[in-house]
Amino acid sequence: MAKIPSVHLSHSDALLSAVFCGLSLHLLFNKLEITHITALKRILILSPLLPVPAILPHYPNSASVAILVSYGIVYGTLAASILIYRLSPIHPLAKYPGPLLAKCSQFWNIYNSYTGRTHLNHLNLHKRYGPIVRTGPNEVSVCDADVVQAILGPDGLAKGPIWSGRHTPKRKHYSLISIRNMAEHLRRRKVWNRAFSIPRIKNYEPILRKRLDQLVDALQAASRSNKHVDLAEWMSFFAYDFMGDMAFGGFFELMRDGDVDGLWKMMEKGIRVQAYTQHIPWAAPILYELPGMGKNASKLMNFVIETSKKRIERGVAFTGEDLSSHLLDEVSASPQPASFGDFSSDAFLAIVAGSDTTATVLSNIFFYILSDKMIFERLREEVDHNFPRKEGTAPSDDSTKLANMPYLNAVINEALRLQPPVPTGLQRGPEPGAEGKMVGNMFIPPGTGVYTPPYVIHRDERYFSPDPDRFWPERWLNTQPKVITNQAAFLPFSLGPMNCVGKSLAQLELRIIVATLVQQFEMDFKVGWDPANWLNDLEDCFVFIKGVLPVVLSPRA
Numbered sequence: 001m002a003k004i005p006s007v008h009l010s011h012s013d014a015l016l017s018a019v020f021c022g023l024s025l026h027l028l029f030n031k032l033e034i035t036h037i038t039a040l041k042r043i044l045i046l047s048p049l050l051p052v053p054a055i056l057p058h059y060p061n062s063a064s065v066a067i068l069v070s071y072g073i074v075y076g077t078l079a080a081s082i083l084i085y086r087l088s089p090i091h092p093l094a095k096y097p098g099p100l101l102a103k104c105s106q107f108w109n110i111y112n113s114y115t116g117r118t119h120l121n122h123l124n125l126h127k128r129y130g131p132i133v134r135t136g137p138n139e140v141s142v143c144d145a146d147v148v149q150a151i152l153g154p155d156g157l158a159k160g161p162i163w164s165g166r167h168t169p170k171r172k173h174y175s176l177i178s179i180r181n182m183a184e185h186l187r188r189r190k191v192w193n194r195a196f197s198i199p200r201i202k203n204y205e206p207i208l209r210k211r212l213d214q215l216v217d218a219l220q221a222a223s224r225s226n227k228h229v230d231l232a233e234w235m236s237f238f239a240y241d242f243m244g245d246m247a248f249g250g251f252f253e254l255m256r257d258g259d260v261d262g263l264w265k266m267m268e269k270g271i272r273v274q275a276y277t278q279h280i281p282w283a284a285p286i287l288y289e290l291p292g293m294g295k296n297a298s299k300l301m302n303f304v305i306e307t308s309k310k311r312i313e314r315g316v317a318f319t320g321e322d323l324s325s326h327l328l329d330e331v332s333a334s335p336q337p338a339s340f341g342d343f344s345s346d347a348f349l350a351i352v353a354g355s356d357t358t359a360t361v362l363s364n365i366f367f368y369i370l371s372d373k374m375i376f377e378r379l380r381e382e383v384d385h386n387f388p389r390k391e392g393t394a395p396s397d398d399s400t401k402l403a404n405m406p407y408l409n410a411v412i413n414e415a416l417r418l419q420p421p422v423p424t425g426l427q428r429g430p431e432p433g434a435e436g437k438m439v440g441n442m443f444i445p446p447g448t449g450v451y452t453p454p455y456v457i458h459r460d461e462r463y464f465s466p467d468p469d470r471f472w473p474e475r476w477l478n479t480q481p482k483v484i485t486n487q488a489a490f491l492p493f494s495l496g497p498m499n500c501v502g503k504s505l506a507q508l509e510l511r512i513i514v515a516t517l518v519q520q521f522e523m524d525f526k527v528g529w530d531p532a533n534w535l536n537d538l539e540d541c542f543v544f545i546k547g548v549l550p551v552v553l554s555p556r557a
């Protein structure tokens, strides 16, 4: 065995050298956000060996004890130094109040994600501590409409640190949503803006109508069996099939075949894993190496990669205009297609970002309107008035009319307000490597994540009153003088240059589906089912993961 060199220092100086090594590691990690797994492993494994030559002469009979002592002191010092710094008044976020455990460690946030209660937790924290709360060692949550505009708006911050932890480490290519460099984000966003511009969305209406007809037929068939259906599952399958059409011109048939390939389940499991890794970007590469952790995300990604290849083979002439035709620039005279890596990452993003969110909002809308039959009836009256059944007109015939139906849009807005599908995770921060930045009167130090949690802001009575916790669509109708409905504090699709690019498409989907189903079906919760289950089962895993919504349907006479 190779002889370990030794350095002669007194016992206490030798131990101090290990303390010094631990402090230096803290300084290094404080300066640099190291996410390169090999570099991280090397630093963590090799650096505690540096003090060993000084410690060894004091343990002449056992080199392994000397090594253990060195590792113990280095890691112990590193942990203690981090903790003391985080709780000390010199920490740049020291002036913001928050729970002690949150200031100490991100494990507090991981635990909250594990319970699925992050949205409720943030709500309680803001009630207790006020508009700015320190929710992590290097994190704050802001519930103040003016500052929120400054954070998310055009002069605001870049995507926050959670996006480093949400990116699958082995993938070299980033999807639009996880790009933290603002200039690069802007560059990649252009093609998405084009694909989801209002005139383009008109072109997608026939695809939406085809899938809507399929949904209505399937629900009618299900209603004939006299059994209840899980309406939330149907909304998910519908949204997934439609996003498959939108992104690739086809390939998904969950409404027809059920989730035979386990695609929806894979997506949900992947979402849960990311909800943990987002809190500790530096450890994400290590976590993803644990057995089972990245399995579902990579299975789904592989499925999307295969589908992307098939889509390229088919070409726009076969599929018609879809998101891929824009990402691949297929209709241009001198095409400048995205690389295959960027294309498949963005196609993956469209499927996840576009299906789960829409399905959750649709499910929430039906949950709320079935909970209050007066609302259901008022909505149906408006739909019937605009699309009289005896004249044979249908809501899907006229999207412009749908956009101008006040009560329909009030119902949709109210569901988006009370249960925004991204309840907490709108996070921004200074770009990696950049200096800190002022937003409003707040200085945001480098490495900080700033949350603007819609779930909390939407329930603040400064912005929505009276009864901010009540589902009350009338608040959106501007008919009563004392009602406050502050549009600037309404963020279900976020704000600014990194907001939801699919907002107009999503609104179209919501209007068409809700108006059609309300007009075509009688519906009620399954007898004996407790509606309180629905809200209890909503879990904040960055997006909401939902439970079951058992509904009995019958075609309207």
Ligand code: HEM
Pocket: 176, 177, 178, 189, 192, 349, 350, 351, 353, 354, 355, 357, 358, 361, 420, 421, 422, 426, 427, 491, 492, 493, 494, 495, 497, 498, 499, 500, 501, 502, 503, 505, 506, 507
């Ligand atoms: C009701 C349904 C939807 C809601 C509530 C919603 C909400 C959101 C939110 C809150 C964000 C995060 C923005 C941020 O970090 O500031 C987002 C991003 C995004 N959404 Fe949606 N979304 C919905 C539907 C859709 C649809 C149908 C698509 C179509 C593909 C879509 C595509 C995207 C994309 C690509 C991003 C990333 C944008 C970027 O980083 O520039 N979303 N969405």
